[in-house]
Amino acid sequence: MASFQVIGGNKLQGDITPQGAKNEALQILSAVVLSSESITIHNIPDIVDVNLLIELLQDMGVKVDRLSRHSCTFNADEIDIDYLASEEFRHKGGKLRGSVMLAGPMLARFKKAYIPKPGGDKIGRRRLDTHIIGFEKLGAKFEYDEQLHFFKLTAPKLQGAYMLLDEPSVTGTANIVMAAVLAEGITTIYNAACEPYLQQLCKMLNRMGAKISGIGSNMVVIEGVATLGGTEHTMLPDMIEVGSFIGLAAMTQSNITIKNAGVQHLGVIPDKFAQMGIKFSIEGDDIVVPEQDKYEVATFLDGGILTIYDHPWPGFTPDLISIMLVVATQAVGSVLIHQKMFESRLFFVDKLIDMGAQIILCDPHRATVIGLGRRYPLRGITMSSPDIRAGQALLIAALSAEGKSTIQNIEQIDRGYQYIDTRLKNLGADITRVG
Structure with missing residues (x-):
């Protein structure tokens, strides 16, 4: 069974183009x-x-x-x-x-x-x-x-x-x-x-x-x-990859340009990442995410904690909930993540807790994430990918963590992301496919 070995903590730099959807x-x-x-x-x-x-x-x-x-x-x-x-x-x-x-x-x-x-x-x-x-x-x-x-x-x-x-x-x-x-x-x-x-x-x-x-x-x-x-x-560019790369840039404090992102077809995805405090600009059909030291979660007008939940289009896609949860771990502020559509998609949070994230799993559908604001970086561990989207989320967590992480069962990630290790290496990631 193949695995990724990841040395985290590197800032990434460069252009990346999303695959077909x-x-x-x-x-x-x-x-x-x-x-x-x-x-x-x-x-x-x-x-x-x-x-x-x-x-x-x-x-x-x-x-x-x-x-x-x-x-x-x-x-x-x-x-x-x-x-x-x-x-x-x-x-x-x-x-x-x-x-x-x-x-x-x-x-x-x-x-x-x-x-x-x-x-x-x-x-x-x-x-x-x-x-x-x-x-x-x-x-x-x-x-x-x-x-x-x-x-x-x-x-x-x-x-x-x-x-x-x-x-x-x-x-x-x-x-x-x-x-x-x-x-x-x-x-x-x-x-x-x-x-x-x-x-x-x-x-x-x-x-x-x-x-x-x-x-x-x-x-x-x-x-x-x-x-x-x-x-x-x-086919359109894959909106899940686009969201994943925005989250990756923020988590690793990187300067990444997402080329040919299919911006007009992304719906509320850019807005949701903006609510997390992530800065980016749209230049033609490209999304430029600059290096930023921290990103601060917005609150509702009445001061209530931000809730991010999935919903049928034009709502937020459930396939990015796992990514959003990982991104929230290093934000400044707290977020309630509500995965309405699938009751087992949050069951990878135990691995993030082992990495040092502060997450309360309320029930199979909801998790409260207390953002660490980089005061305590995530630490590398050995973990297994339970599904395609959680696997990509754990890979982003590993790239932002201190030390070495091993992600097993990466066949799950390969089901949804083409040549992901090669493409991330081109941005400067330290990632090795083993087995």
Whole structure:
């Protein structure tokens, strides 16, 4: 099992460019199954989860032409539908939560789909109800095999329908949209997710010939069409990486420029880091974070302690809560971190406490962080990465700590961040991959 050995305390310097967006990639790559024509995708992140999905597509019969490490042309004119019922797909798809995104396109084009028990991060309950209920409203029937932990979906035809989602699930909305584009009639999805990545998916589908309106709102209307064509698509920069690099610069007192950050698609992310007292400037599409000795947490107008919580877009993304918690440990002032959506995502704070952070874990969803204002720097320890986002947060903590840290189970970090050790070394970080 590989690990990172990190010598902390170095100030970093230089430019870094965020990778293509992981969460967008899992939707966009699944959508190539909707057409028998060629689709070219650019800015694909070279990470474990995305490469595993591309492998799954190839196993299904999708022809993949690698133009470069970050660009591919896909052609899904000869799909082996029954591969998705195989033991191999159950095993491989079960490692990747993103494999659930193949269900909507398969159901739309081939009228049947299979969903293995979801894999991915162990961050708490991540239910599939929104996906399944949406498919049922379009006319699909499903069976669940309890022994194999496998859903089978079938539909003689899909018929447009009105649906009010019980939660604005990003993957649920995307999956239902991909099923509805080839359904007969009109589908209206109310309380739909409206994240930039979902907007990207809808725009790409429209270029392929779909008829989707309401993009960027919480009511999406889809008029079904008979077939979809090919297109070319470029993915957005990964907003989670952008936020991670802002936090990294502040924690390590570094001068870092985040190039091509996709500023117009970041929503409230820059504002939340500004509330933490982190100074930065936006120059074109770049974010410049200068070296600063300290950053002081803002308080509410009535003097109340700042609360940072996750919320569906345009609220603050849950994927940056772990980063924000780490950044708060060295701020001046206190912060209440409230992770509403996943009940196990704060369970890495024991490692930060071992490093010297002052954190009170109130319950599975809330932690109070008393900022040390650098009076007592974090100290290096040996720790294990429990999930992608906590792993990156612990790496930032290690880079700011005194002494040597060892981060184990870095396969979790590799699932979401491409060449992260090489890219951080280019900024001056002392980080070594072992094993």
